[in-house]
Amino acid sequence: MTAVALMTLALSCLGFTLLALDMDRHTEVLTGREQLSRRLRVLLRLAALALAWAGLSLCLEAWGAVVGVVVWAGLLSLAAVLCTLMLSFTPRMLMPVAAASVALFFCLSRYQG
């Protein structure tokens, strides 16, 4: 259970990072570029949506439909708060942390079998 919660948290953090990349205010801090291409931005949003969906399906599998939705919503909030804190205190760390969360996700999924 804890592993699934952490996996969903990792996916949600990654998803919110992608959403932040897409926002004018954060693009420059995160990438150094003024703006991203239109196509890339659409891709980012779609990817974030897919990640949210993946997190939801993980939770549904682990906790069942009713409890799963609640757990997922709570983890989304937690991930959003974590991303906000990173963006304001250590914005440069956000991309490496997002990458690390991908690694964490794969480690945990191996461990889950």
Next chain:
Amino acid sequence: MKAGFRQRMSWLHTWCGLVCAWLLCLIFLAGSISVFRAPISRWMTAEPALPPAVVQADPATVLGAASGFLAQQDANARFWRIEMPAEPGQAMRLVWRTAANVTHDAALDPRDGALLAQPWGRKTEGGRHFMTLHYTLYGGTFGFWLVGWLTVGMLVALLTGIVVHKRIFKDFFTFRPGRGQRAWLDGHNAAAVLTLPFQLMIAFTGLAIFYTSYMPGPLRAAYGENGYGRWQTELAEAAGASSAAALPPPPSVASDQPVRQQLAVLLSAAQSALGRPARMIMVERPGQKTERITVYARTDEMATLRQLHVPTGRAAFDAATGAFTALHLPLAQASPDPAHTVLESLHLAAFGGWTIKWLYFFCGMAGALMMATGAILFTIKRRNKAEGEFAAGTSLFYRLVEAVNVAAIAGACLACVAYFHANRWIDAGLAGRDAWEIRVFFVVWLLSLLHAFWRPVQRAWVEQMTMASLLCLSLPLSNVLTTGQHGLAYAQAGDWASALVEATVVLMGGMLAVVAWRLRDGVWKAPRPGRPISLPARYRWLVLARVLSAVVGGYLLSTAAAVLLTHVLAASAASSRAMAVATTSLLAFLLYVLLTMWVFAAVNAWRHVLAVLIVLAPLIWWMQT
């Protein structure tokens, strides 16, 4: 009140938010803590380890010793209760209430039935204190209603906040740390927006738990003055499911002594019928004609992981013959009122295991943070630019708000941690020590308010935050000095619940220390009185009239609308009468919140409220007859 919808909502958000935030801060803090009420009670009870066992007796001997002991205590007891140990190493608890309504308790060694030293551990309200505080503020019926109104106020503040916040999506991840007003605004917005689903859910479900108490109109209209019982019966019939199962054959009890002295026979019969270990045996009115013996099953923790509601299993026995009289299996089934059951367990975090408990703790703390930052923002805005709301009395009013803020935020933290210390320092043998612990909580809170008035504002903040942090950090020290227990020992003994309670308190102490450090050299200047605004002479009366229209008129109107809707739904056969009551009571809260907002948005509110009431009243009267 200013012109324009957004300005009006902003006014409502500011004032409703400020007034409600003071107590809601404590309510949210207590609510978040009470998610962990079981581990906290465990830590506070501080049961010593059982003495080395001499013999391993069979359950019949142990329970025989328990019931024999209880029978000696009071011949006319109201009830006895035998609480089985949840984990090995814990004592068996015996509780009895005398005819004079005094409750006593004792502890028994579950291995050989020997009576343990008195007092065994520390008698305490434990984590339940935070729950009682959370929903009644220890104010009885008035406190219960006050919490209800504050919750409605919170919903109003949340919805008006959404209206007022112009850049919800653009500022989604925005938090610009610093000392200025902007940092506080960002913090307030981030805490609210990022956890908004939780805040809306927790406020609404909090009201929904007590729906027929807070909003009794629909129930009374459909079922009369004392209709709760009939309503519940109809709901259960409509759900078509009853948890009562077929009764197993009576267990074989010996006839030479009363059944209550042969609890082991009943216990094993109940456990095999329920398929779960027992949590507690209850003997009501022992020795009297209406005696009843009930065995309660322990809730299956695994089942609560995936289900919102797991009913408590129990088996009741006839005390004369020992035969089963009722059996309720702890299986998932349609509950009589599914909507209410789901809303209740959503609020109580009684599902989903530890993941949900930590998420609720985190989101609840974010809610407390939202209110704290909101209340502080009110004063920070006015430190920069006073608004002169109260003409000559403005400066005094600002000073008052500053002091109440300190007590409501720093003082609430201080009182909570003082309660933990009181538990360790009040002597374990003192009669009524559990009440003294709670008194310490309130005395510390009161002292914090006095201190906030006495000291300069900035000093009061720093001193109280530092004090709270020091108390949190020194809790393990108090624990070692008074009981000889500590976090490491708990962890080594496998008592992770207690170990985590202590670790979490220390962690909170660390966070409070950071806050205190960051506040250390701020300076508070009394704000200059602002430019006096020319207000109409009747302004205060107008505001009062609106508040009354919203609180009283809004309540009457939402009750009236819910009653009308109940009659319409019941008459139209769209739903059963029982379900109609449940649905409309829940809808009424939403309506109340929206009406409150409308009263403050409308140009001439009370006339409209009155007009609608006058139209609705005969309609309801007509449908009622």
